[in-house]
Amino acid sequence: MNPIDSHLLFLLNHQWTHPVLDRVLGTLSCTPFWVPFFVVWGLWLIWKFQSRGLACVVVCAFSVLVNEAVISSPLKKLTHRARPHQAQEGVRRVDLAPARPRLLAAFQPLSISFSGPPNPDDHYKRSFPSSHTLNATTLGLVFALFLRSPAWLLLPLLMAWSRIYTGAHWPSDVSASILMGLLSNALILLGAERLWRTRISSWRPELRTNHPTLFFPKPPFPVQIAQPPRDA
Numbered sequence: 001m002n003p004i005d006s007h008l009l010f011l012l013n014h015q016w017t018h019p020v021l022d023r024v025l026g027t028l029s030c031t032p033f034w035v036p037f038f039v040v041w042g043l044w045l046i047w048k049f050q051s052r053g054l055a056c057v058v059v060c061a062f063s064v065l066v067n068e069a070v071i072s073s074p075l076k077k078l079t080h081r082a083r084p085h086q087a088q089e090g091v092r093r094v095d096l097a098p099a100r101p102r103l104l105a106a107f108q109p110l111s112i113s114f115s116g117p118p119n120p121d122d123h124y125k126r127s128f129p130s131s132h133t134l135n136a137t138t139l140g141l142v143f144a145l146f147l148r149s150p151a152w153l154l155l156p157l158l159m160a161w162s163r164i165y166t167g168a169h170w171p172s173d174v175s176a177s178i179l180m181g182l183l184s185n186a187l188i189l190l191g192a193e194r195l196w197r198t199r200i201s202s203w204r205p206e207l208r209t210n211h212p213t214l215f216f217p218k219p220p221f222p223v224q225i226a227q228p229p230r231d232a
Helices: 003-015 019-028 031-049 051-079 102-107 131-146 150-165 171-203 205-210
Strands: 092-095 111-114
Touching (some): 019 150
16 A cells, blocks of 8 residues: 555545535545536537537547546456455545435435445445546647636546545545546547548538537647649
C-alpha cells in the first residue's frame, strides 16, 4: 500500500469532510442519477447546434465507449487493484440512497458506512483506472473545446475528488485516469476534427461555409479540402 495514497485518502475521505460535501460529491459520483440529465443535454446540443451538435454527441459517445472497452475494462482486469474500502478498514463510503429511479435519492438521506477488515476472498478488485474520472475527462475536454468554455475542465477534477471522497478510488487511480483520458481523447478529438474538415465538409458543402470547424478554432494540422471542379 502506497503511503502517499493512504495519507491523501485519509485527508480527503476522513478529515476534510462536511455534510454539504457528502451530498454534493456523493451525488456527483453517482452516474445513474445523471443519466436523464445526459439525455436532455445531448438533445439540447443537437437542437441548438444541429449537425455540429450531433457530431459532438457522437464523439462523446464514441470516446466513452473507447474509455470502457479499450482502456478501463482491460486495465482493471490486468492490474486487479483493490479499492480503498477493500484494502483498508475504516474507509468512509458515501453513496445516495438505493432509490428507484435514482433521481428520488436526492430527497432521501445519504447512505454512509465504514469498511470492515480486508476480505482476502473478495475477487472483485477493480480500482484502477477510474471509469468515472476517464469519462468526466472526456466530457470536460469535449465541451471545453466545443463550447469554448474552459470552466468545463473543472469537471474531471471534481469527479476525481468525489471518487476519493466517497471511498471508491485511491488518489493515484484518479490522477492517472485524468492523464490517460487527456491523451486518448486528444487523439480522438484530432481525428474527429480532421474528419469534419475533410469528409463531412465534402458530403455537406454547406457545413464547410457555415461551420468550418468542429472543435478547434484553428486547424492543429494542415488540411486540404478538395474543391469541386469548375464548369468548363
